[in-house]
Amino acid sequence: MTPDEYCQQKAAASGSSFYYSFLFLPPPRRRAITALYAFCREIDDVVDECSDPAVAAAKLAWWRAEVAALSGGAPHHPVTRALAPLTGEFGITPARLNEILDGMEMDLRDARYADFGALERYCYHVAGVVGLLAAGIFGYSNPQTLRYAETLGTAFQLTNIIRDVGEDARKNRLYLPLDELARFEVAPGDIFAGRHTDAFGRLMDFQAERAQRYYDRALALLPKEDRRAQRPGLVMAAIYRTLLGEIRRDGYRVLAHRVALTPLRKLWIAWRTWIAA
Secondary structure, eight states, rough: HHHHHHHHHHHHHHOTTTHHHHHSSSSHHHEEEEEEEEHHHHHHHHHOHHHHHHHHHHHHHHHHHHHHHHHHHHOSSSHHHHGGGGGGHTTHHHHHHHHHHHHHHHHHHSSSSHHHHHHHHHIIIIIIHHHHHHHHHOOSTTTTTHHHHHHHHHHHHHHHHHHHHHHHHHHTTTOOOOOHHHHHOOOOHHTTTOOOOOHHHHHHHHHHHHHHHHHHHHHHHHHGTTTTTTTTHHHHHHHHHHHHHHHHHSSSSSTTTOOOOOHHHHHHHHHHHHOOO
C-alpha cells in the first residue's frame, strides 16, 4: 500500500463529513487535503483510544518527532510520507502541524474549560489551524480568506462539541464552558449522568446559536474572488449546518445518542453546494 492509498483508506474509513468535501477536487489538491485529514485522524485517535494519558503523551511526542523528520526530509509514517512532497506547494508547515498537536495535548491536560475564551483557544488549535492549512490547499488570492477559514474551522468544532456532548461525557470530557453551565443552572454531574433537563436544552440552544453566528461570520468574511476555490469549505459548512439543524429538531437529545446524516444525504448536499458555489 502506498502512502497516498493509506491516507485515502484512513479518510474513507472514518465516515467523516469532511470526506465528501474532497470528492470534487482535482487530484493534487485532493491528495494534499486527504493526507492532512489523515494526519489529523491519526493524532486524534491517539487521544481517543489511549486510556492512559502517559501513553497518549508519549505517542504525541513521537508524532512531534515525526513532524521534525518531515521537515528534515526523512519521515517514516505513511501519512507524513504522503505529506512530504506536498508541504512546499501547499504551505503545510511543521509549525502549523505542531499547533494541531498542541490542541491534542490540551485534551490530555485540560478536562474542563472555565469560559468560552479558553474553549475558543482550544478550537483554534484543533480546528482553526486545520482551516488555515485547508485554505492553502484549496487556493486563495485574498489574505482575508484565511480569516474566513479559521472562523469556519471554529464553527465546525463548536458543532462537533454539540453533537458529541454525550459521547464526550462518557469519556469524562466536557467541552461546554463551565461559566455557561452555571448561568443556565446545569450541573456537570447531570451531563455525566446523561440526564436531559429543560435547562440543558436551553444551554444547548445557546451553544447552537453561537455556532450559527460563527458560520454566518465566516461566510461573510469569504472574499468573492476566492469563493470558487474554497468550495470544499462551503460544502462542509452546508453539511454541518444541516447537521446542526437536525440536532435542534431532535430536541438536543445528544446525551442519549449521536445525531448523524446519512452518506447519501451528505453526498447530495455536497453535489448541490458544489455546483451552486
